[in-house]
Amino acid sequence: DQCVNEKLTPLLPNKDIKIWAGVDASTKGDSSAVVAVTRRDNKVILANYRKWQPSQKNPLDLELTIEKYLLDLSRAFNLQTVYFDPFQMHRSAVTLKKKGIFMHELPQTVSNCIDFSQNFYDLIQFGNIQFYPRKK
Numbered sequence: 001d002q003c004v005n006e007k008l009t010p011l012l013p014n015k016d017i018k019i020w021a022g023v024d025a026s027t028k029g030d031s032s033a034v035v036a037v038t039r040r041d042n043k044v045i046l047a048n049y050r051k052w053q054p055s056q057k058n059p060l061d062l063e064l065t066i067e068k069y070l071l072d073l074s075r076a077f078n079l080q081t082v083y084f085d086p087f088q089m090h091r092s093a094v095t096l097k098k099k100g101i102f103m104h105e106l107p108q109t110v111s112n113c114i115d116f117s118q119n120f121y122d123l124i125q126f127g128n129i130q131f132y133p134r135k136k
Contacts, residue, residue: 013075020081021073021081062092084106
């Protein structure tokens with residue numbers, strides 16, 4: 001809650017705004033999400049995000065969801081890099097690279113997850129990350 005800025009809203013499209021995105025993809029079980037951030041006043045700011053909940057009965061079509069959303073972000077903003085775990089995203093990454101999106105493979109290894117978690121904790125602890133409020 002300390003990181004929620006009530007004045008923030010999802011960013012409107014603007015090619016002058018640089019954003020970076022992270023993807024966590026699952027086709028049948030866990031939630032899938034794309035989270036895009038930017039920097040403002042030396043803070044990390046949530047720019048936009050999208051979440052999907054696939055299931056065994058309704059598996060996620062990565063092309064129609066995550067890939068489409070990343071292409072939309074690329075058209076709307078100055079998308080710098082997309083970080084992704086290759087486990088579910090390899091084919092999508094190849095396709096998106098061909099369309100001009102810079103994709104950076106970042107496997108969810110134990111070591112990487114420790115680094116992600118520590119970085120996120122530090123951003124929160126020192127007040128260097130801000131989120132817009134969730135819809136009520």
